[in-house]
Amino acid sequence: MAEYKEIDSVAVIELKNPPANALSKALVTGLNNGVKRAIDNPRIKSIVLIGNGQHFSAGADITEFPRVADVTSKQGVSLLTVGDVIESCNKPVVSAIHGVCFGGGLEIALFSHYRLAVQSAKLGFPEVSLGILPGANGTQRLPRVVGFEVAMDMIVSGKPVSAPQALQYGILDKIVDGDLLTAAVQFAKTLNTVPHDRRLKNVPVPNSENANKHFEEKLAKIKQKQRGYIAPINCLKAVKASVDLPYSEGVTKEFQLFMELMSSAQARGQQYSFFSERAATKWYLSASKNYKVSKDIPVKTAGVIGAGTMGSGIAVSLLTSGIPVILVEQDSKNLERGIELIKSILQGGVKLKRMTQSQMNQILQILQPTTKIEDLQSVDLIIEAVFENLKLKQELFSKLDKICKRDTVLCSNTSTLDIDKIAKSTSRPEKVVGTHFFAPAHIMPLLENVYGNHTSAETIATVMKLSKKIRKIPVLVKTCHGFVANRTFFEYSQELRFVVEEGLLPNEVDDILEDFGMPMGVFKVNDLSGIDVGWRIRQEQAIANGFNLTTNTRYINGERYCAIADKIFQAGRYGRKTGKGWYQYDKPGGRVAMVDPNVNNIILNHCKELGLTRRKISTQEVIERCMFAAINEGFRCLEDGIASKPEEIDTIWLHGFGFPRYRGGPMFYASQVGLRKVYERIKYYQKHFPETSHWIASEMLQRIAESGRNVPISEWTKFNPTPTSSRL
Ligand SMILES: CCCCCCC[C@H](O)CC(=O)SCCNC(=O)CCNC(=O)[C@H](O)C(C)(C)COP(=O)([O-])OP(=O)([O-])OC[C@H]1O[C@@H](n2cnc3c(N)ncnc32)[C@H](O)[C@@H]1OP(=O)([O-])[O-]
Numbered sequence: 001m002a003e004y005k006e007i008d009s010v011a012v013i014e015l016k017n018p019p020a021n022a023l024s025k026a027l028v029t030g031l032n033n034g035v036k037r038a039i040d041n042p043r044i045k046s047i048v049l050i051g052n053g054q055h056f057s058a059g060a061d062i063t064e065f066p067r068v069a070d071v072t073s074k075q076g077v078s079l080l081t082v083g084d085v086i087e088s089c090n091k092p093v094v095s096a097i098h099g100v101c102f103g104g105g106l107e108i109a110l111f112s113h114y115r116l117a118v119q120s121a122k123l124g125f126p127e128v129s130l131g132i133l134p135g136a137n138g139t140q141r142l143p144r145v146v147g148f149e150v151a152m153d154m155i156v157s158g159k160p161v162s163a164p165q166a167l168q169y170g171i172l173d174k175i176v177d178g179d180l181l182t183a184a185v186q187f188a189k190t191l192n193t194v195p196h197d198r199r200l201k202n203v204p205v206p207n208s209e210n211a212n213k214h215f216e217e218k219l220a221k222i223k224q225k226q227r228g229y230i231a232p233i234n235c236l237k238a239v240k241a242s243v244d245l246p247y248s249e250g251v252t253k254e255f256q257l258f259m260e261l262m263s264s265a266q267a268r269g270q271q272y273s274f275f276s277e278r279a280a281t282k283w284y285l286s287a288s289k290n291y292k293v294s295k296d297i298p299v300k301t302a303g304v305i306g307a308g309t310m311g312s313g314i315a316v317s318l319l320t321s322g323i324p325v326i327l328v329e330q331d332s333k334n335l336e337r338g339i340e341l342i343k344s345i346l347q348g349g350v351k352l353k354r355m356t357q358s359q360m361n362q363i364l365q366i367l368q369p370t371t372k373i374e375d376l377q378s379v380d381l382i383i384e385a386v387f388e389n390l391k392l393k394q395e396l397f398s399k400l401d402k403i404c405k406r407d408t409v410l411c412s413n414t415s416t417l418d419i420d421k422i423a424k425s426t427s428r429p430e431k432v433v434g435t436h437f438f439a440p441a442h443i444m445p446l447l448e449n450v451y452g453n454h455t456s457a458e459t460i461a462t463v464m465k466l467s468k469k470i471r472k473i474p475v476l477v478k479t480c481h482g483f484v485a486n487r488t489f490f491e492y493s494q495e496l497r498f499v500v501e502e503g504l505l506p507n508e509v510d511d512i513l514e515d516f517g518m519p520m521g522v523f524k525v526n527d528l529s530g531i532d533v534g535w536r537i538r539q540e541q542a543i544a545n546g547f548n549l550t551t552n553t554r555y556i557n558g559e560r561y562c563a564i565a566d567k568i569f570q571a572g573r574y575g576r577k578t579g580k581g582w583y584q585y586d587k588p589g590g591r592v593a594m595v596d597p598n599v600n601n602i603i604l605n606h607c608k609e610l611g612l613t614r615r616k617i618s619t620q621e622v623i624e625r626c627m628f629a630a631i632n633e634g635f636r637c638l639e640d641g642i643a644s645k646p647e648e649i650d651t652i653w654l655h656g657f658g659f660p661r662y663r664g665g666p667m668f669y670a671s672q673v674g675l676r677k678v679y680e681r682i683k684y685y686q687k688h689f690p691e692t693s694h695w696i697a698s699e700m701l702q703r704i705a706e707s708g709r710n711v712p713i714s715e716w717t718k719f720n721p722t723p724t725s726s727r728l
Pocket residue numbers: 019020022023058059060061062063071072073078079080100102103104105107126127130133134135136138258275278279
């Protein structure tokens with residue numbers, strides 16, 4: 001766990017806990033023993049701490065966090081005790097850093113007397129994203145090096161800094177070239193004693209004159225931008241304590257704030273999210289087809305068909321990851337519009353200093369716009385982003401099948417359509433796969449990849465690998481209408497339309513959802529995505545299923561239907577783009593949503609026409625109805641084998657719909673409410689709304705709820721009554 005060796009008069013202690021040298025109890029104990037051994041050996045004059053493998057250390061071992069008592073135990077060796085041993089050691093201790101030096105890893109480095117790093121190293125305190133704060137005195141030590149303002153920014157944002165930036169801030173003493181160990185040992189040999197100011201607890205916080213002002217400003221920003229999150233606030237308070245209190249009292253304050261977070265439900269949700277994102281990327285179809293063994297096809301060039309908002313965003317994601325793109329549109333006018341869109345997205349990146357003008361120009365060099373689909377004949381992968389129409393997509397895929405080389409992977413950016421039906425139009429169904437991007441495609445992190453019955457493991461491996469390359473968080477699901485994202489979101493939003501039909505106004509519903517932690521209420525989301533888009537999808541579905549959908553429709557095949565959205569469409573209110581939808585906007589395309597009495601009239605008249613008596617609906621009822629409807633559908637996705645584990649559903653909601661990270665995702669939220677209660681409430685709503693089939697409880701949910709025990713989320717799939725896939 002921590003390997004000890006001696007190079008001349010220098011003791012080298014190597015942190016070794018693959019893959020990221022997480023500071024488990026065992027590693028911390030090994031480190032402590034190593035430092036003590038070096039202290040006890042009179043031949044040793046200085047000590048180097050270094051990481052084995054790719055990183056110095058990713059910080060405390062998060063897998064040990066559920067056992068809060070272990071992490072904070074005063075017994076045995078903790079990060080704090082080893083930190084004290086390092087700092088008080090009379091032999092100089094040098095941390096030699098490569099890869100990442102995060103969280104507890106950076107705290108170890110700040111207990112050390114000197115810090116060296118290679119150019120590519122990254123240093124930071126990401127604890128805030130796990131719902132906690134740097135609890136091994138990081139909030140009291142970093143400000144003593146970099147000053148209040150920089151420490152506050154680093155700890156509250158959780159964003160790492162590069163080695164050159166860390167050198168500029170004074171976190172590093174030196175950046176070294178060549179072999180890190182050799183350089184660190186050489187450096188350590190030049191050191192004899194530990195000067196007073198090399199022990200950070202002895203040093204005052206520099207540049208803290210305006211701390212009160214910076215604190216207030218930051219607090220206001222957090223409350224606005226990270227509404228509902230408690231960790232950033234406690235991080236901020238802890239850093240402020242470094243200015244307000246002497247070191248010994250500051251660390252006590254840090255401990256108190258740390259413990260508050262550590263025992264919070266938010267920290268549980270955020271830490272679950274960390275692991276669920278990783279679990280979701282691990283796909284498994286069978287022993288011979290899974291993320292471990294299946295090989296991908298390298299994607300050196302790509303094609304994008306359709307240069308609308310989606311296609312342009314997808315092209316930007318590929319281009320900015322260094323993948324040359326051939327962009328195809330049907331005519332030069334649309335192509336020109338797409339190129340302008342791409343340029344304006346890139347220009348936005350230049351404005352935000354995410355890239356330079358010359359980097360933008362280089363990116364544009366690898367974009368090849370064309371109106372000839374034949375130009376795609378030799379690309380490795382194509383993503384189609386044309387209008388959501390099955391016939392259109394089938395025709396396109398059939399054409400691509402004839403044009404492209406045999407091993408080109410054909411992806412559809414469909415958000416609902418059955419991948420098998422698209423694949424059927426080709427002679428290579430094994431190469432056809434869904435890549436469902438979320439708008440805006442160059443920003444939203446989620447990529448819902450969809451496999452059909454014939455999609456090969458090689459094709460899946462290719463899109464999963466590509467997703468990571470283009471900085472997306474991929475989740476693999478099986479094909480069905482709407483996949484996981486839209487299947488679950490549909491039930492959520494449908495239930496909220498019923499709530500409006502029964503008594504609340506759209507803005508009242510949106511306020512409740514935003515207080516719950518959603519970044520935007522569902523009606524604002526509708527306005528953003530376009531009321532006309534939803535209307536068209538409903539109409540297409542109606543036509544496909546052979547019924548007529550009008551503003552008078554109340555039931556479809558005995559199922560309750562709410563036509564208010566259709567009435568909003570009929571009034572020419574298509575959403576933000578027309579300056580009016582569920583809300584009134586400051587201008588077409590504007591962002592400022594205002595309540596519109598005309599919308600309220602449409603709703604009230606609708607209810608009058610149908611003879612519906614409106615009623616008061618509580619916040620609890622709104623949350624239960626939309627969340628439990630989505631959760632029940634999530635369980636059905638598991639039953640149908642569309643999703644293979646709850647973590648996939650949660651990752652989709654976190655990164656596709658901005659579900660609050662501190663709640664973990666809808667399935668995790670259900671686990672926190674308790675599945676017994678969720679099940680009982682679903683049964684209750686089924687009794688009250690018998691004409692809505694999404695209130696028929698999933699059998700899997702029922703089994704878990706009736707098992708009589710609190711089944712952990714990791715064991716839920718064992719209760720699946722109809723596993724349709726062999727996936728784990
Ligand atoms: C009394 C008070 C005591 C106070 C104590 C508190 C001390 C401290 O302040 C708190 C912390 O340090 S909090 C910590 C603050 N630190 C952070 O928040 C850092 C979180 N980690 C990261 O940012 C990224 O994982 C890396 C950049 C390290 C690697 O990225 P990459 O190359 O894309 O790879 P990848 O796929 O991401 O990870 C590979 C594998 O490593 C696993 N794993 C990773 N870190 C782990 C950890 N700390 N632990 C356990 N496991 C960790 C990860 O799960 C995965 O496992 P799998 O089974 O293969 O799926």
